[in-house]
Amino acid sequence: MAGREQWGTRAGFIMAAIGSAVGLGNIWRFPYVAYENGGGAFFIPYLFALLTAGIPLLIMEFTIGHKYRGSAPLSYARMNRKTEWLGWWQVSISFVISTFYAVIIAWAIAYTYFSINQSWGADTEGFLFGSYLHVADVPGQLGGFVPNVLIPLVLVWAVTLVIMFRGIRRGIELANRIFIPVLFVMFLILVIRAVTLEGAALGLEQFFRPDWEAMRNPSVWLAAYGHIFFSLSVGFAIMITYSSYLSRKSDINNNAFITGFTNSGFELLAGIGVFAAIGFMAFQQGVGVNEVAAGGIGLAFVVFPQIINSFPGMNGLFGVLFFGSLVMAGITSLISIIETYISGIQDKFQVSRTKAVLFGGGLSALVSLIYATHSGLYILDAVDYFINQFGIAFAGLVSVILVSWFLRKLPEFQEHANGVSDMRIGWWWKVCLGIITPIVLGYMFVLNVMQNIQENYEGLSTGFLLSTGIAAAVGVLILGFLLSLIKWKKNIIEAETDSKELEKEAK
Template identity: 45%
Template sequence: MAEPNVEAAPAGSAPPQGREHWSGQTAFILAAIGSAVGLGNIWRFPGQAYENGGGAFMIPYLLALLTAGIPILFLENAIGHRFRGSAPLAMRRVHRSAEGVGWFHVAICFVIGLYYTAIIAWSLSYFWFSFRLDYGDDPAQFFASQYLQLGEPGTLSAHIVPGVALPLVLVWALTIAILALGIHKGVERLNVVGIPLLVVTFGILAVRALFLPGATDGIEALFTPDYSVLTDPDVWIAAYGQVFFSLSLAYGVMITYASYRRRRSNVTGPALVVAFGNSSFSLLAGLAVFATLGYLAHVQGVGVSDLQGIDGVNLSFVTFPAVIAQMPGGQLFGAMFFASLVLAGLTSLISVMQTISAAFQDKFGWNSRTTAVAVGCVSAALSIVGFSSSTGLFLLDTVDQWSNQLGIVAGAIAMIAAALWFGRRGHELERHLAAVSTIRPGRYWPALVNVVTLLLIYMFVSKAVSLAKDGYGGYPTCYIITFGWGTIAFIALVAVVMPWLRWHKDVEHPHLWPSRAQLGLPDRIGVKATERYRPVPRNDDGETP
């Protein structure tokens, strides 16, 4: 008989309210990769590499991955796996006053989920447009005027664009349905099917792009190194920023996903697979994108450096449609490209929405269906009103800038401070990883995370000063205050208010496994529990053989 998909509680403790878990290590890895691999890998990484030294950018990128990406990924996995809860619950167990940090992450996920669905909806529409090449010979005019029906920048419009609203409703309906099915039947199955399909589809796109005329010029433009940029601090900050945002760090996603792993699970090994798998997909995306841009430059008779719109929204919805309209078999190529965007976006969207859902399930004791409907319907209503209007693109641009460039970095700083500085859990988490994992992080790991925090603080302060001093995108000051700084204020408000609401159950006793005694650590009041490092239990009940 198959083992039931509910985690058993340690002997002599209250059951953990039937908390679900992944069916196995592969399911967790695919789900974590699904969260990490998103739209940013396809439209942000190639542009970042090209603008910051080409092949030379790989040096700071790799160092950033090793010194920041992987250590912080270890930290989030360790917190989630040891303290067995969503971001707010796990952070509360790290330190009683740190619950707000978890809700800060949840609020960031909520904001990102609102506009991420809009981009997926655009991709879904363009998947359909590709079969008939509806965007014609002027994709920029089609995207701005015919599809989005853009209004005046820096204003709000009540005009809902039906062509955007309908696919947006479909995306939200699918999201709610997947969340309602829970971790095993919903989130896991989506990623087990979606991630291999995404890799195969984008792999075919990359191979096709490499055989286009001019493809080698595009690849050369991407990877030709300019080593002089290595002395520019902005290039290093860009590399750390790309790694940080690409791995879904400080969203609370990895804390939540790790909490669904069995107690006896290898933590660091899969985290490394996720980190390098994500970077590998970014390189694959870079090859496909710049080979295609090389073809576009060849057709137009210009150099790759003369092309405009090589990253972000313009790359996907203006530049690529221009290529698709001119290349042989463009309809199929376009359909596969936008299908890849939908898959990459959907797996990432589900991860941030599951982070929100898990937090409310833990806090109020709701089941997955109730939470999916409540959270999903509220999010869908706000998303449709805000991002299917004729000014939705400008709102998306502003909210994304503040939530990504400031909110996520602030959340990371707060998480590290709570876990390693105020909670003083660094040694405990290091011993926990060593006990349950095949690859031990070593004592250097908490110290390395602390050093990286200084860089994060610098990134946050410099970006905040820049936005406060120079504004953004030419938008009016009142617009920036309302929807830029207002976004940060909303996230902070959630972090302050939610900890005041009562939990539906006792959350102070997480039934830690391995126990502090088994890890050779003193208890929380300083009494030494054991002098020996005892073997960890070999069963899921937390019992020592």
């Protein structure tokens, strides 16, 4: 599309892509997933998944955005008119994710403040669920807003929307140029301190000790693929949108490898820091590492406050570093998620960026208020699970199958990517996307369906799940089809793709 904004520099794009990939999950999910699935041995299936699914998918999505020069809906529409719905499906998934992702960042902001004097006290679990979140006794009982959550949530949206209003170069790129280096420095200080704590070696031994028998278990390999898929922000329109702002001769293949390996490097750093700290806590309590290790919200908001309480000195400083890192990582990911539907609205309805941010970002902010109620944690947990397992993963599976099997676009995409890149991709890329990734994602999807048929997620009632998580997962798919039925205000689908422009320049 003529006049489409572009990144100021290649480094700006890479920073933004890394900022999207490096999120909350890198810090609180990867260390525990690795520990639970073979420790040091897990890094082999993890690396295999990165090279056969993660980076190939990054290259595919970078190529789609770069070639078709549009948001996910516009790019898929230019690829084939019948696939526009897929772009809107992915955009709708991003919209839902942004509503609850902002709330977790709000928790991290509150806990950054609590860190100063360890306001959570000795009973960190009771503080989180009782004193802070005021979780309802029964899921579904909203019970009004929780001020301690609502106030930082408003702050999150104020900061985020200001960044979005400023656009690609002066907003998203500038924010990532500031936040990503600060995040790495803050977390590196935390890691260095963690590995010097008494008992840190106990945690690191558990984290890196290889359980070679675990590699024979298919679930370990599925865990590696599942984590890589969610970790790199593929499957829900982000990388397609970001790459559409690249200059026409940007190096796609190298950018994908840099993004993939930098993200993995940060995850390894997070694992070292987290398990060194967990080892310290286990040593202090005289228990095994397995008794204090945890993942997800429990790690960040229950276990880590306990660890900070036990620090031999400067407790407040290291609490601020940890929760401040969560805030930084969260915001850089949130702005990438929001950009998917801001860009989609701009392209489809030909409105200004200001109007797109006001409508898309404003609506997301309003919806997110439901998570600031007394039942917010229950709703967040259900929506997060179903939108990830039956939204992102399923949409990723469908996109790979459509592109590789039905539209047979991989040879064309390979030629485009190689034409602008120093490093060329060959047969391995087509094998990974055409065979390995669809089989693994398909098998994961079937297992998830069977598991949810056998028992309700977390024992929650069927009625509650139908009205929250399942409704979100089904709703985004329906919304994707409905939005694709709306006619484009201008006939921009016929606009020249980037490959045609490159051919003209070559002549």
